[in-house]
């Protein structure tokens with residue numbers, strides 16, 4: 554492969570991790586200005602071609618599964634388990650997706666709506682007028698309550714509280730350094746961060762295995778665990794307990810923090826651009842005093858606001874594909890073994906698609922429809938986020954409950970910037986909000 558067929562960029566120079574971590578948005582802005590919409594850099598796991606060009610995103614998202622491998626291959630199995638859908642490729646990936654998809658679509662979502670609204674109301678009961686609540690933590694409590702019920706199918710409060718506690722401890726023990734440096738993945742007489750993670754994992758494993766046994770002993774229910782326990786592959790076989798357990802870990806990791814961060818950013822933006830909040834409140838009050846969940850989620854300005862929050866600060870910044878075959882990407886040829894990435898930060902801040910990209914302006918989503926290659930918070934193609942509809946449903950219903958029952962004010966007027974928190978990007982220092990009224 555001659556260097557001329559590669560995109561411009563640093564062929565030998567490692568991405569500057571300090572400058573990147575300090576402000577990834579500024580780092581990318583400078584790189585796009587210097588190299589153009591598609592450029593090459595060397596990351597900790599090898600060469601990466603990153604793009605904010607929708608035409609190139611289209612090529613990447615329409616790749617056949619046989620052409621793409623997993624990135625990073627290392628660092629996923631010890632948090633999600635070897636059977637996780639994240640690690641499957643080819644036919645096995647297609648098979649798992651087909652089995653797991655039904656509960657994440659259509660009518661099933663309505664059953665989860667009630668759980669989502671109730672989880673928000675339960676959280677509101679703990680808030681007091683005048684106090685400051687960190688919305689990031691509060692939204693995490695809500696999304697964990699949703700997961701224990703809608704996904705794990707836990708019926709008793711005791712069981713849910715235990716899963717909630719152990720799930721939160723597990724998530725907290727995932728030190729991002731463990732993801733990047735395999736040498737740190739040793740137990741060192743039980744004293745290392747890895748040992749702490751393994752202890753948290755084993756404790757949560759026991760609870761999830763018990764939930765699987767309980768589910769097998771019950772008639773089928775509407776939760777996602779029950780669906781997994783009762784589902785059949787095309788050849789008539791069923792999922793093993795180990796597979797189900799690993800997928801439960803996967804859904805916890807993929808669905809807990811992401812939805813909570815999306816909600817935190819939504820409240821941050823609404824309360825830092827008051828005219829959008831006024832507009833949203835007007836639209837929601839026009840729905841009447843007891844709207845159906847379906848009417849809430851179809852509310853146009855609410856949908857546009859949630860979409861815009863995930864555009865301005867995407868929770869997952871990059872969607873990686875490791876090439877198992879050479880890739881023709883516009884004028885470039887990307888060799889086998891290279892990784893390509895559709896950059897949500899890059900595309901969502903591409904001024905050719907989104908003029909004035911740093912401004913939170915939900916109207917964009919009412920004025921025009923963006924293609925799946927121009928708006929990419931959930932990735933795309935055969936590996937697009939399985940929980941996208943679930944997450945949007947949750948963000949909109951929880952936001953509705955909070956706006957309906959509370960008056961809030963930002964406890965801190967300063968702009969909050971995103972920082973990387975392992976695989977996700979969240980608000981630096983949380984989103985502190987003062988409760989002016991709660992009913």
Ligand code: HEM
Pocket residue numbers: 638639650803804807808809811812815868869871872873930931932933934935936937938939940941943944
């Ligand atoms: C705002 C919330 C969320 C965001 C921004 C988000 C984002 C993403 C992204 C970018 C991917 C990679 C897609 C790709 O490679 O093309 C992904 C994959 C995935 N997400 Fe989400 N996600 C969210 C919520 C959820 C929820 C709530 C669940 C489940 C309850 C979930 C389950 C999954 C699964 C299972 C995959 C792997 C799909 C596969 O490999 O085939 N996500 N998500």
